[in-house]
Amino acid sequence: MEWFQKSKEDLIPELNTDLEKGLSENEAKQRLEKYGPNELKEEVKQSMLSKVIAQFKDFLILILIAASMVSFIVGEKVDAVVIIAIVIVNAALGLYQEGKAEKALEALKKMAAPNAKVLRDGNVTVAPANTLVPGDIVLLETGDIIPADLRLIESSNLKIEEASLTGESVPVEKDANAVLAEDASLGDRFNMAYMSTVVSYGRGKGVVVGTGHNTEIGKIATMIQTYEDESTPLQRKLNQLGKTLGTITLLVCAAVFGLGLLQGRDVLEMFMTAISLAVAAVPEGLPAIVTIVLALGMNRMVQRNAIVKKLLAVETLGTTTYICSDKTGTLTQNEMTVVKAYTDGKIIEVTGIGYEPKGEFKVDDQIFNINESVNTNTLLSIGILCNDAKIDKTEDGYRVLGDPTEGALVTLAGKAGMTKEEINNKYPRIEEIPFDSDRKMMTTFHENFVPNKVVSFTKGAPDIMINKSNYIYQNGQVLPFTDELKAQVLDINSKFSREALRVLAMGFRLYDSLPQNTSAENIERDLIFVGLVGMIDPPREEAKEAIRKCKNAGIHTVMITGDYKETAFAIAKQLGMADSEDQAIMGKELDNLSDEELRELVKEKRVYARVSPEHKVKIVDALKANGEIAAMTGDGVNDALALKKADIGVSMGITGTDVAKNTAEVILTDDNFASIVAAVEEGRIIYSNIKKFVFFLLSCNIGEVLIIFLSLLFGFQVPLKPIQLLWLNLVTDSFPALALGMEKGDPEIMDMPPRDPNEPILDKGMLRALLIQSIAICIATIGAYIWGMNKYGTENLTMARTITFATLITAELLRAYSSRSLNHSIFHIGVFSNKAMTRSTLLSFILLLVVIYVPFLQPIFDTFTVGLADWLMILLFSFIPLVFGEVYKVIVNKK
Numbered sequence: 001m002e003w004f005q006k007s008k009e010d011l012i013p014e015l016n017t018d019l020e021k022g023l024s025e026n027e028a029k030q031r032l033e034k035y036g037p038n039e040l041k042e043e044v045k046q047s048m049l050s051k052v053i054a055q056f057k058d059f060l061i062l063i064l065i066a067a068s069m070v071s072f073i074v075g076e077k078v079d080a081v082v083i084i085a086i087v088i089v090n091a092a093l094g095l096y097q098e099g100k101a102e103k104a105l106e107a108l109k110k111m112a113a114p115n116a117k118v119l120r121d122g123n124v125t126v127a128p129a130n131t132l133v134p135g136d137i138v139l140l141e142t143g144d145i146i147p148a149d150l151r152l153i154e155s156s157n158l159k160i161e162e163a164s165l166t167g168e169s170v171p172v173e174k175d176a177n178a179v180l181a182e183d184a185s186l187g188d189r190f191n192m193a194y195m196s197t198v199v200s201y202g203r204g205k206g207v208v209v210g211t212g213h214n215t216e217i218g219k220i221a222t223m224i225q226t227y228e229d230e231s232t233p234l235q236r237k238l239n240q241l242g243k244t245l246g247t248i249t250l251l252v253c254a255a256v257f258g259l260g261l262l263q264g265r266d267v268l269e270m271f272m273t274a275i276s277l278a279v280a281a282v283p284e285g286l287p288a289i290v291t292i293v294l295a296l297g298m299n300r301m302v303q304r305n306a307i308v309k310k311l312l313a314v315e316t317l318g319t320t321t322y323i324c325s326d327k328t329g330t331l332t333q334n335e336m337t338v339v340k341a342y343t344d345g346k347i348i349e350v351t352g353i354g355y356e357p358k359g360e361f362k363v364d365d366q367i368f369n370i371n372e373s374v375n376t377n378t379l380l381s382i383g384i385l386c387n388d389a390k391i392d393k394t395e396d397g398y399r400v401l402g403d404p405t406e407g408a409l410v411t412l413a414g415k416a417g418m419t420k421e422e423i424n425n426k427y428p429r430i431e432e433i434p435f436d437s438d439r440k441m442m443t444t445f446h447e448n449f450v451p452n453k454v455v456s457f458t459k460g461a462p463d464i465m466i467n468k469s470n471y472i473y474q475n476g477q478v479l480p481f482t483d484e485l486k487a488q489v490l491d492i493n494s495k496f497s498r499e500a501l502r503v504l505a506m507g508f509r510l511y512d513s514l515p516q517n518t519s520a521e522n523i524e525r526d527l528i529f530v531g532l533v534g535m536i537d538p539p540r541e542e543a544k545e546a547i548r549k550c551k552n553a554g555i556h557t558v559m560i561t562g563d564y565k566e567t568a569f570a571i572a573k574q575l576g577m578a579d580s581e582d583q584a585i586m587g588k589e590l591d592n593l594s595d596e597e598l599r600e601l602v603k604e605k606r607v608y609a610r611v612s613p614e615h616k617v618k619i620v621d622a623l624k625a626n627g628e629i630a631a632m633t634g635d636g637v638n639d640a641l642a643l644k645k646a647d648i649g650v651s652m653g654i655t656g657t658d659v660a661k662n663t664a665e666v667i668l669t670d671d672n673f674a675s676i677v678a679a680v681e682e683g684r685i686i687y688s689n690i691k692k693f694v695f696f697l698l699s700c701n702i703g704e705v706l707i708i709f710l711s712l713l714f715g716f717q718v719p720l721k722p723i724q725l726l727w728l729n730l731v732t733d734s735f736p737a738l739a740l741g742m743e744k745g746d747p748e749i750m751d752m753p754p755r756d757p758n759e760p761i762l763d764k765g766m767l768r769a770l771l772i773q774s775i776a777i778c779i780a781t782i783g784a785y786i787w788g789m790n791k792y793g794t795e796n797l798t799m800a801r802t803i804t805f806a807t808l809i810t811a812e813l814l815r816a817y818s819s820r821s822l823n824h825s826i827f828h829i830g831v832f833s834n835k836a837m838t839r840s841t842l843l844s845f846i847l848l849l850v851v852i853y854v855p856f857l858q859p860i861f862d863t864f865t866v867g868l869a870d871w872l873m874i875l876l877f878s879f880i881p882l883v884f885g886e887v888y889k890v891i892v893n894k895k
Contacts, residue, residue: 017135022119031133038211116147150206152176157202166562249281293741306679313665318683326634327561336408343531344375355398357414374476382506383409386457465505469529500570501534546674554753565609578606587611616642685745693737696819703777735840736816776884810878818885
């Protein structure tokens with residue numbers, strides 16, 4: 001049995017404790033040795049050495065390392081040093097990848113209370129929270145952070161703020177005497193208090209039943225540590241591309257080596273040729289370019305209020321098909337707001353959001369002057385006087401000190417020009433009957449509100465208040481509260497409740513002086529009913545527009561919350577997330593479903609209410625099992641597990657707990673759900689650009705392989721040396737590839753459905769274009785090589801190779817402009833509209849001139865000084881791939 005299923009009497013023998021005296025100090029020490037400290041332990045962190053080694057496990061990197069070793073053995077030390085330098089740079093860039101569970105764990109540890117009031121040897125003492133053990137008796141007061149998981153044994157008007165753990169938008173009333181059923185969800189365990197939550201009202205006493213990793217927050221920490229970081233779609237695609245390229249490279253190298261031996265060529269020469277092929281086939285600059293382009297995307301996202309902690313998460317955002325969002329503080333304001341009131345037969349709508357005292361009162365869409373309504377003034381006065389909350393103005397806005405429900409009533413009165421301090425001074429409180437969860441009412445006594453009278457103001461649950469009222473206040477007069485009038489009020493209460501409003505009723509009584517007997521039984525009866533107020537944690541206006549954009553983009557939005565089903569569905573309907581109540585479901589209904597049933601259910605449901613952290617993970621897992629790319633947004637501790645498990649975890653930056661922020665890959669700096677839509681758009685643009693430069697780089701690599709292979713087949717000497725190929729792949733191609741990564745997105749990019757997560761980087765259309773470009777590069781380069789050999793003779797191979805080298809690089813720089821769009825011509829998109837491309841190609845061309853004309857570099861790169869006549873032929877051959885690419889676009893677009 002769980003602790004919440006047991007009565008207080010059952011705790012004594014099982015925990016071997018004394019509910020009145022607590023444990024002895026000696027017993028506490030023994031138990032501390034047995035159970036360990038009440039803190040979250042970290043798992044062993046990955047060492048820097050193991051992180052470095054992990055960077056060298058990529059298949060392409062292993063091929064390059066092997067090529068470097070062979071180069072060094074055969075005496076090509078410059079080539080060997082350059083290749084190994086590439087490997088080291090890629091490894092250094094890779095070490096910047098994040099995903100550290102230990103940060104989330106450190107944040108969880110910070111949330112624990114540093115000290116606790118504990119009963120030891122019959123005395124109340126303040127002890128470090130990490131010394132608490134099962135069986136300790138802990139005393140709770142308003143403002144205390146719960147230091148461990150407790151089974152409550154006493155509760156007096158006790159309310160605990162559990163939003164960060166359960167998603168509940170208002171403090172939960174606790175009842176130590178309750179004994180609950182086995183299926184009680186985390187948010188419905190009224191006899192429990194959980195580590196890291198906060199006492200917002202009242203006092204209580206509890207016995208420790210869980211410490212450290214045996215607490216609810218400890219379970220979250222354990223699960224965060226357990227879940228391994230999964231590779232992103234881009235990682236998987238690049239890894240697959242790398243393995244495919246690597247396998248093909250090895251096969252081609254082996255075939256060429258064998259062909260050369262059959263032709264009777266020198267073994268050493270064939271070794272170097274095979275190395276040249278390996279260097280040509282592997283896009284050495286690709287990992288670095290992907291990293292840099294993603295980093296640039298991260299910077300752009302910061303400007304759009306989204307901090308991306310993990311580079312590859314930038315691209316994953318663009319593949320998102322489902323956004324699973326917490327409700328409280330993410331889709332809603334996390335500020336209770338009165339939106340409707342009822343008094344004197346009128347339903348009054350109240351505008352304004354949150355705790356800022358700005359808003360209007362309307363009846364039938366017309367401005368309502370509350371100063372002319374005695375009833376409304378009385379209703380607002382009861383709300384602000386029978387109230388212990390305060391609203392403070394801070395640099396970040398307005399915040400409530402006390403119960404959020406009472407804070408909403410203070411703000412309501414503030415919209416009518418009433419201030420807490422002024423009205424309390426005007427009508428001082430002289431006595432009170434505190435709120436009690438059994439009575440569900442609160443009463444305060446005031447002077448001066450009615451001349452020569454004392455008034456008691458009462459607020460509470462509508463059904464109870466109506467039952468205890470015999471009179472009703474209408475148009476400033478006290479009238480009998482007839483059954484017909486009660487039925488009208490109950491009807492309004494039901495209407496408000498169906499709109500998921502939290503409803504409170506207000507009433508009062510008049511006395512000649514303060515009664516001698518101020519007990520609840522004597523005072524809270526024969527009340528004069530004044531009216532109702534309905535409040536809700538309202539949805540963010542900007543979230544509505546963001547969800548509309550998500551729909552246009554083919555992205556499903558789902559609410560996953562610890563709040564009640566009716567409230568959750570009402571908010572979801574207002575936001576446009578759900579249309580029918582059939583799309584909402586309770587968390588406990590998921591418990592008995594098989595994995596297959598859950599996979600089918602998540603296709604239809606859009607609202608999940610009263611869920612536990614485990615439920616959130618189940619939902620995310622089911623979506624991922626369906627092949628969806630799931631993003632999870634949230635701000636509480638209760639969101640951390642799902643944030644970790646989702647393809648993309650998105651945390652709120654302002655209201656988000658440190659746990660959520662450290663677990664997530666993306667943090668929204670303005671807590672605006674709309675910012676995630678901007679991040680998704682940026683992610684789509686980045687992926688589109690990645691496809692462009694992968695196409696650009698690979699077409700060059702395949703072209704290089706064809707050049708070397710066909711040269712060998714035709715009996716030519718290898719036209720390009722490994723150092724030249726490295727220069728081309730790392731320097732010449734890299735700058736234009738980076739410029740392709742900075743292309744602006746298609747304006748309709750958010751009106752397109754998400755791409756298939758299993759879609760390869762190179763689709764069929766791109767593969768055809770890639771083949772055409774590779775053949776064109778091969779034709780142009782071999783053509784230039786043959787022309788060079790004819791002009792300078794085969795004995796002067798350096799001159800022919802220089803012409804070939806210059807032709808290939810110049811062709812690549814011209815072709816980069818064509819690669820900016822796979823569908824539109826360079827004239828349609830504007831030849832020089834991407835200024836980064838213009839600068840990049842100019843820089844690459846200057847560097848080409850440097851390695852050709854600087855004397856001390858010529859022996860390193862095996863180049864010679866090229867004359868003007870040679871340059872004319874180089875340019876002629878260089879335009880061939882550009883022309884091929886543009887003609888191919890015209891042919892494809894006509895189909």
